[in-house]
Each structure stands twice: as structure tokens, then as C-alpha cells.
Amino acid sequence: MAFDTMVLKPARMAGVFALSLAITAGAAVLPGGMAMNARAQEGPASVADLSARLIDSVVNISTSQTVGGDDRNVPRPQLPEGSPFQEFFDEFFDQQPEGGPPRSRQVQSLGSGFVIDAEGIIITNNHVIEDADEVSVNFNDGTKIEAEIIGRDQKTDIAVLRIDPGDKELKAVSFGDSETARVGDWVLAIGNPFGLGGTVTLGIVSAIGRDINSGPYDNFIQTDAAINRGNSGGPLFNMQGEVIGINTAIISPSGGSIGIGFSVPAELARNVIDQLIEFGETRRGWLGVRIQTVTDEIAESLGMDRADGALVAGVIKGGPVDDGSIEPGDVIIEFNGRPIATTRELPRIVADTPVGQEVDVVVIRKGERKTVKVTLGRLEDSEELAMAPDATDDEDQAADMPATIEMFGMTLAELDETVREAQDIDESVERGVVVMEVASDSAAAEKGIQPGETIVEIAQEVVSTPQEVVEAIDKLKADDRRNALLMLAAKTGELRFVTIRID
Numbered sequence: 173m174a175f176d177t178m179v180l181k182p183a184r185m186a187g188v189f190a191l192s193l194a195i196t197a198g199a200a201v202l203p204g205g206m207a208m209n210a211r212a213q214e215g216p217a218s219v220a221d222l223s224a225r226l227i228d229s230v231v232n233i234s235t236s237q238t239v240g241g242d243d244r245n246v247p248r249p250q251l252p253e254g255s256p257f258q259e260f261f262d263e264f265f266d267q268q269p270e271g272g273p274p275r276s277r278q279v280q281s282l283g284s285g286f287v288i289d290a291e292g293i294i295i296t297n298n299h300v301i302e303d304a305d306e307v308s309v310n311f312n313d314g315t316k317i318e319a320e321i322i323g324r325d326q327k328t329d330i331a332v333l334r335i336d337p338g339d340k341e342l343k344a345v346s347f348g349d350s351e352t353a354r355v356g357d358w359v360l361a362i363g364n365p366f367g368l369g370g371t372v373t374l375g376i377v378s379a380i381g382r383d384i385n386s387g388p389y390d391n392f393i394q395t396d397a398a399i400n401r402g403n404s405g406g407p408l409f410n411m412q413g414e415v416i417g418i419n420t421a422i423i424s425p426s427g428g429s430i431g432i433g434f435s436v437p438a439e440l441a442r443n444v445i446d447q448l449i450e451f452g453e454t455r456r457g458w459l460g461v462r463i464q465t466v467t468d469e470i471a472e473s474l475g476m477d478r479a480d481g482a483l484v485a486g487v488i489k490g491g492p493v494d495d496g497s498i499e500p501g502d503v504i505i506e507f508n509g510r511p512i513a514t515t516r517e518l519p520r521i522v523a524d525t526p527v528g529q530e531v532d533v534v535v536i537r538k539g540e541r542k543t544v545k546v547t548l549g550r551l552e553d554s555e556e557l558a559m560a561p562d563a564t565d566d567e568d569q570a571a572d573m574p575a576t577i578e579m580f581g582m583t584l585a586e587l588d589e590t591v592r593e594a595q596d597i598d599e600s601v602e603r604g605v606v607v608m609e610v611a612s613d614s615a616a617a618e619k620g621i622q623p624g625e626t627i628v629e630i631a632q633e634v635v636s637t638p639q640e641v642v643e644a645i646d647k648l649k650a651d652d653r654r655n656a657l658l659m660l661a662a663k664t665g666e667l668r669f670v671t672i673r674i675d
Contacts, residue, residue: 219360223372226413228312229345230406232364233283233296235304284363284406285309285333286415288445290342294333295445296405297420298324301331309335312370323448327387329420330441331405332448345407348414350437353377353393361397361419361433363406373398375431384434386421389520392434393417399433408435443524456523458551460491462666465515466503469671473631473657474503475539481505482515486667492549498535500667501632501659506534523551538632577638579645580672581614582607584638587626595624600665603636604628619670621660628667629659645674
């Protein structure tokens with residue numbers, strides 16, 4: 173039996189340390205005699221009434237999956253005589269003909285979920301029901317009802333189920349405003365840890381906006397309310413009984429709770445759930461740009477006061493902004509009225525915007541603030557943004573290679589057909605100055621610049637010859653700039669930005 177909670181792999185812990193409190197006459201005493209006021213430490217007087225009101229809305233999700241069969245053949249292992257594993261393998265293989273197909277077997281798993289519509293709509297995690305042949309919803313009173321998967325989304329790990337409740341009266345819960353949740357607010361988790369249905373745990377919001385690298389739209393609520401294997405898909409309630417999160421992942425060296433759990437916030441989940449119910453799939457907005465982080469160096473190179481926004485490193489051909497409305501080198505600082513403080517905020521906000529909607533996008537372009545109107549396309553689930561491949565070693569160079577210059581450890585040459593052929597540069601890179609060689613201990617090497625890349629712009633000004641590179645750097649030095657912002661094109665045409673120290 174498996175219990176479905178996404179467990180992240182933490183670093184190995186050297187030991188576990190406990191802090192024991194001795195409770196005396198209204199005070200908690202720390203080791204060494206330091207006293208704490210007990211009244212200042214107490215939480216809600218009781219959550220019994222709240223738990224009783226909510227517990228019937230939380231369900232256990234059980235799934236079964238058939239594995240094995242004719243698609244694979246597992247031979248009986250050859251073990252040395254007297255092996256302690258002999259009995260185990262004899263039991264498994266005795267009823268299977270030698271060399272024949274293995275027996276099919278049922279694998280079951282357990283998770284959690286909750287009712288959001290009394291007509292029979294249940295929410296859980298996608299990883300709880302993924303690859304399941306059968307899904308059942310088990311209620312607190314023992315009722316078990318088969319469920320249909322009507323939609324699921326891997327990017328946010330959310331799934332929507334539908335059941336036919338028949339004569340059973342379902343108790344639905346509603347979503348609350350997760351954006352108003354504050355660190356320190358009390359929260360309540362109800363779920364099915366280790367198959368123990370109807371388990372209630374209490375804790376606080378430990379942090380908000382957590383990125384645990386599980387997907388492109390990470391924005392988790394962190395909580396210390398105990399979440400264990402089997403809690404996945406269950407609700408995280410505020411003290412008004414509203415769902416502000418869907419419990420999804422934990423960090424644990426053992427699989428048990430150590431007080432670090434993560435919930436998908438309601439504000440992110442709500443729109444996904446509405447789309448899955450209506451369409452059976454998600455329909456996310458798509459801007460059609462490649463972005464990278466605005467570092468302090470890049471911000472300084474662009475004349476920005478601080479490192480805000482998302483730097484446009486490239487525009488997807490045929491995408492919504494392939495009309496020139498947004499250009500490589502633009503820094504998106506506001507989208508549809510919402511400020512963009514960090515790069516990872518932009519994909520989430522764009523995805524949450526309806527397909528086909530016209531929005532205002534505010535960018536910093538060559539030091540000036542500019543507002544452009546953009547009509548969003550649709551991001552298909554099958555689409556993947558292409559990443560620039562690693563540059564390969566230099567090709568054999570032709571004997572009549574053009575004149576070069578040395579700068580910041582780079583050997584630079586003008587892009588012409590001889591260089592294009594020698595470096596295998598795609599036709600989509602129309603002009604620029606090609607990096608022919610990079611010294612291993614140079615400033616360029618430290619920034620990951622590799623032979624075969626083409627310098628297209630310096631400080632958002634186009635360069636086509638090595639001499640123009642020299643002039644652009646001299647101009648920056650004359651303006652007391654300490655960094656030069658380079659737009660680089662990979663051999664295949666993908667763009668990225670780097671900064672090089674010039675003072």
C-alpha cells in the first residue's frame with residue numbers, strides 16, 4: 173500500500189534535537205530556567221467545533237493500478253545456494269512458468285481530497301490519481317463511491333474528480349483568499365495520513381511564496397501543520413473554515429512530518445480548477461517570450477535603479493509578440509496592471525490571464541518606460557520553450573578568416589559567410605560579431621561565453637563589426653559605466669544576456 177504525498181529530497185540530517193519544555197503553573201520553562209509566559213504561547217482555545225464542521229467535507233482518495241503483464245518478462249534470478257532471499261523469490265515465481273510472462277498485480281495508493289460542490293465535485297492532487305485505473309472516494313462515515321477524473325493539470329499538480337452522490341448529502345467547502353494569509357496565521361489540515369482517515373492537525377503559516385522547484389508556477393504556502401504521506405490533495409483551512417491551500421509536498425528525511433509542508437495556494441488553484449471543470453483541460457495565457465533574471469549588474473547596465481522585472485532574452489517566432497511590440501532587451505516591469513518584481517512571477521501571472529485578452533505591458537526599453545498592448549495567445553501543454561544548447565568546440569577555420577580583435581579574453585570577428593560556415597551558425601543570426609575563441613581564465617569565460625556565440629548588441633545598441641564593439645565599450649567607459657550588457661545569440665539563434673565588467 174502506498175501513500176501519496178510528494179516528498180522532496182532533503183540533505184541528510186546529522187541528528188535530531190528536541191527542545192523539552194516543562195510546564196509549571198502558567199509558565200513554560202526552558203532548560204536553564206528561562207521562563208516563557210504560557211498565555212503568550214497559546215493558540216486557539218479549541219478547534220473542535222471547526223473540525224467537526226469541516227471533517228465530513230474531507231475525503232480519502234483510494235486508487236488502484238494494474239502493473240505487469242505481457243509487456244515485460246522478468247526471469248527468475250539465479251541466487252547462490254542458501255541465500256536468505258530464496259524463499260521470497262520462490263513465493264513470487266512459483267506460479268509463473270519459467271520464461272513466461274509475469275503475473276499482473278494490483279498496486280493501490282491512498283491520498284486525500286475535499287468536496288467543493290455538493291453536486292459531486294472533488295479536488296485532489298494529480299500525483300494522487302496519476303496512472304490510476306480506478307479511483308474511489310471514501311467519506312468519513314464509511315461511504316465509498318467510484319469517481320471519474322474530469323480534468324488534471326501536471327504543472328500545478330491539481331486534479332478534479334466527479335462522483336454521483338445519489339442519496340448522500342455532500343458538505344462542500346469554499347475557497348478563501350490565500351493572498352491575505354500572513355506568516356503566523358493559524359491553519360488547520362485535515363486528511364488521510366498513512367491511511368488514518370479524518371486526521372486533524374493544527375499549525376501556522378510558516379512562509380508564503382515558496383519556490384520548491386516542482387513546477388513553473390511554484391508559489392507555495394509553507395506550514396508546520398503536520399502533513400504526512402497520504403495527506404496529498406487534502407485541504408489547508410484558515411480559522412474561518414475556508415480552504416486557502418491544497419496540501420501537496422513535504423520535506424522529510426524519513427517520509428514523516430518534520431514541520432515543513434507545502435500547499436498550493438487557493439488563488440493559484442481556483443482558476444485551474446474552474447478551467448478543468450469547464451473544459452477538462454487548462455487554457456493558459458501565452459506571451460511568447462524567453463526571459464531571464466535581471467541581476468544587479470544587468471540593472472546597472474540598463475540604467476535601472478534596482479533589479480526588478482523580467483528581461484526578455486528572446487521572442488518566439490510566430491508568437492503573440494512577434495510583431496515587434498516587445499523586443500529582446502526589454503525589461504517587463506508590469507503586466508496587466510500587476511507589477512513584476514521577480515522573473516518567476518511573470519509566467520504565473522501570464523498563465524493566469526485569459527487567452528485572447530488584450531493587456532497592457534509596461535517595459536523598460538533603452539532606459540525609457542514604454543507601455544505596449546498585447547493580445548495573449550494560448551500556451552499548449554505540449555509546448556516547451558527551447559533552451560539554447562551548449563556551444564560545441566570550434567570547427568576547423570578557413571584559411572582566409574577575416575581580421576580579428578582581442579577583448580575581455582575573446583577573439584572577435586565579423587559575421588560573414590566564411591565565419592558562418594566555419595562556426596555552423598544558423599541563418600536566423602543575421603548579423604553581429606562572432607566569438608571565435610575564449611581564453612580560459614578571462615572575464616568572458618567567467619560569464620560562460622563560448623566560441624560560436626555572436627554578440628548582437630552591446631548596451632542595447634546593434635554591433636556588426638569588431639570596431640563597433642570597441643567603440644561601444646569606449647562609449648560606456650566615457651559614461652562611467654562599470655558593466656557592459658551583451659546580447660548574445662547561440663549558434664541556433666536563441667538569445668541571452670550577459671554582463672561583463674569593463675572598469
